[in-house]
Amino acid sequence: xxxxxxxxxxxxxxxxxxxxxxxxxxxxxxxxxxxxxxxxxxxxxxxxxxxxxxxxxxxxxxxxxxxxxxxxxxxxxxxxxxxxxxxxxxxxxxxxxxxxxxxxxxxxxxxx
Amino acid sequence: xxxxxxxxxxxxxxxxxxxxxxxxxxxxxxxxxxxxxxxxxxxxxxxxxxxxxxxxxxxxxxxxxxxxxxxxxxxxxxxxxxxxxxxxxxxxxxxxxxxxxxxxxxxxxxxxxxx
Numbered sequence: 001x002x003x004x005x006x007x008x009x010x011x012x013x014x015x016x017x018x019x020x021x022x023x024x025x026x027x028x029x030x031x032x033x034x035x036x037x038x039x040x041x042x043x044x045x046x047x048x049x050x051x052x053x054x055x056x057x058x059x060x061x062x063x064x065x066x067x068x069x070x071x072x073x074x075x076x077x078x079x080x081x082x083x084x085x086x087x088x089x090x091x092x093x094x095x096x097x098x099x100x101x102x103x104x105x106x107x108x109x110x111x112x
Numbered sequence: 113x114x115x116x117x118x119x120x121x122x123x124x125x126x127x128x129x130x131x132x133x134x135x136x137x138x139x140x141x142x143x144x145x146x147x148x149x150x151x152x153x154x155x156x157x158x159x160x161x162x163x164x165x166x167x168x169x170x171x172x173x174x175x176x177x178x179x180x181x182x183x184x185x186x187x188x189x190x191x192x193x194x195x196x197x198x199x200x201x202x203x204x205x206x207x208x209x210x211x212x213x214x215x216x217x218x219x220x221x222x223x224x225x226x227x
Contacts, residue, residue, distance in 0.1 A: 004155075006155075040121075040219065041219065042202065042217050042218060042219035042220050043156075043202070043217040045214060048214065050213075058214075088153075090155055090156065092155075092156075096213075097213040097214075098144070098206050098213030098214070098215070100146055100158050100161050101156075101158070101215060102158060103148075103155035103156040103157070104155050105154055105155045106153070106154065106155050108153070
């Protein structure tokens with residue numbers, strides 16, 4: 001987990017509210033990623049960014065948004081349009097796109 | 113399209129015995145292959161990778177993996193399992209020179225080591 005921080009570890013929200021998950025890295029990595037993990041489904045890619053001020057949709061981007069204004073930061077907003085937001089969210093970074101990724105400790109989001 | 117499969121949801125092994133966690137992949141070009149481990153409520157930790165060279169790759173915590181091109185497999189192995197190895201293991205693949213350079217992860221294999 002070293003070098004990548006995610007906060008908070010646990011997050012609770014009411015349905016209909018937007019919520020932003022934080023991801024910061026001090027590894028000087030160019031690429032950053034957001035995954036969603038649900039039991040029995042492995043990791044699914046939400047968004048990724050290969051460089052500052054650029055990002056691409058992953059496999060399940062609907063209902064999510066991101067920004068990459070700084071190299072160190074890649075926040076994820078879970079909007080009210082996301083139908084099933086309760087999940088474990090993992091942020092990762094790599095030196096360049098396609099290299100081995102290093103993961104943060106994760107944020108468990110519960111929406112009721 | 114590239115893909116990766118982990119055919120076993122769970123592997124059970126006794127402490128001290130050798131362990132194998134299976135992974136097969138599908139890419140049209142040369143594969144880059146990775147293994148990760150996840151402990152409960154934690155992020156994934158990188159274990160090892162294969163890009164080119166020797167088919168037997170050594171990684172962290174005594175783990176190794178064998179790349180087999182003819183069988184399109186990259187099985188994770190350890191000669192003697194520890195109870196502390198119990199965790200969720202993920203295989204991942206990307207294609208050399210692929211357009212997106214994304215890693216594709218398997219669904220994970222839960223390793224349970226009994227004392």
